[in-house]
Amino acid sequence: MQVKTEQAIVARWEGRREPLLSIICLAYNHAGFIRQTLDGFLAQETDFPVEIIVHDDASTDQTAAIIREYEQRYPSIIKPIYQRENQYRLGVPFSTRLFAQARGRYIAYCEGDDYWIDPRKLQIQVDFLEAHPDYVMTYHDAFMFNSKGVIQSPHLTGRYRADATALELMQGRHVTTLTTCFRNLIHELPPELIGVEVLDICWWSLLGAHGKGRFIKEIRPAAYRIHEGGIFSMRSSKQRIRMSMHAYYCLARYYHRIGNQAVHDHFMGLVFSHSLALMPVSGKVRAMLAVGRNISLNVLGRLNRLPARN
Structure with a gap:
């Protein structure tokens, strides 16, 4: 994956600096993965400005040090947040709070152990949302893999490989979170949803009040990593x-x-x-x-x- 310098990335934006899209990345003990994740962000070919908000949740490995390295190389693009105390253990819904801090009209979400493959992903998704105000989000396919190789491809099957009505989104329609790009409309959670661990279900449901979802099959699948540190994927079936x-x-x-x-x-x-x-x-x-x-x-x-x- 070819990653350009900050100067080369910014040159595509023709002097514009206010981000149209904010990438939100949550990281915790992802030292073995976070470079590939950040490289996937920086390889995106967009004609609009992008900011990358990377939230390190008090990692105990070298994750924060790696993020600082990228921050120094891309100071006008990467906007890091370093926690001293783990917010997940405190029950703080920090991912949703980051949406309120994001300056972009659109949000793309990917955690620090997953990564994108298609460099045109964001451009395709934003172009669609800009042209279709009745849609509130877009998503595409992914594949699941672990240290031994691919274990599920495609990740979305059957009726999920299609658009979603507003009602289907409100009903918690399944989409693959790391593939989404959606309008920045959720800045806080209703009190009933504070403490929910599987927050992406809540996001899609709340977004359904504002429009439909678009499945874009032309975008190459993203990579959803299964590993021992995964918050949801490595839980037992009963826990999930x-x-x-x-x-x-x-x-x-x-x-x-x-x-x-x-x-x-x-x-x-x-x-x-x-x-x-x-x-x-x-x-x-x-x-x-x-x-x-x-x-x-x-x-x-x-x-x-x-x-x-x-």
């Missing part, structure tokens, strides 16, 4: 289910408060299905019997309230 279920429950509470009963019911259905997935077989049978009994009683109650026919 619990984390997602918590996000769905919190979203249900949010939509209940704002009066969107349909989306509330959708998320409560996901909470129920995820709860079933955590139960042993005997528990699932009892739960389904209880649901069937409640539905039967509800139907009988409605029938009893119907007026009698002569």
Whole structure:
């Protein structure tokens, strides 16, 4: 991957300095990966200014030192934030707070252990969003890999390899986070969502209130790394289910408060299905019997309230 000097990158912007797009990168103990991530950012070929906000969450390895090295080489592009105390352990939703600090009209998100491959990625995504105000975000494909090689490609399959309606986004439509580019509209989280670990589900849901999502198949897949330090990917299947279920429950509470009963019911259905997935077989049978009994009683109650026919 060819990375240009800062002078060569800035020359493409023809004297403009205010960023149209902000790249948000969260890093923690990513010393073995962060160079490839930053090189993927700097290799982007855009005719608009870009800023790179790199947030180091008090890494205990050489991640911060590597970021400082890049900061010195690209001082007008790379805007680092170095934490002295780990914000993730404190439960601080710092990724969302970074959106409020970003100066760009658009946000592209990629964590410090993943990387982009297509140098035209951002230009293609921003061009589309600039021309289509009814879309709030774009995304493309990725592949999953670990130290032994590719383990899943493509990452998006079936109906997810398509555009998303606004409602589908509100319902937590699955997209691959490191491939997204979206309008910078989320600057804080509703109180119901504070403490959610799987925040990207919440972002897409909140963005759905503003428009649709576009799948752009022409962009080359990005690289989603699976490794022992991964916050979500290396959790057990039960832990991942619990984390997602918590996000769905919190979203249900949010939509209940704002009066969107349909989306509330959708998320409560996901909470129920995820709860079933955590139960042993005997528990699932009892739960389904209880649901069937409640539905039967509800139907009988409605029938009893119907007026009698002569």
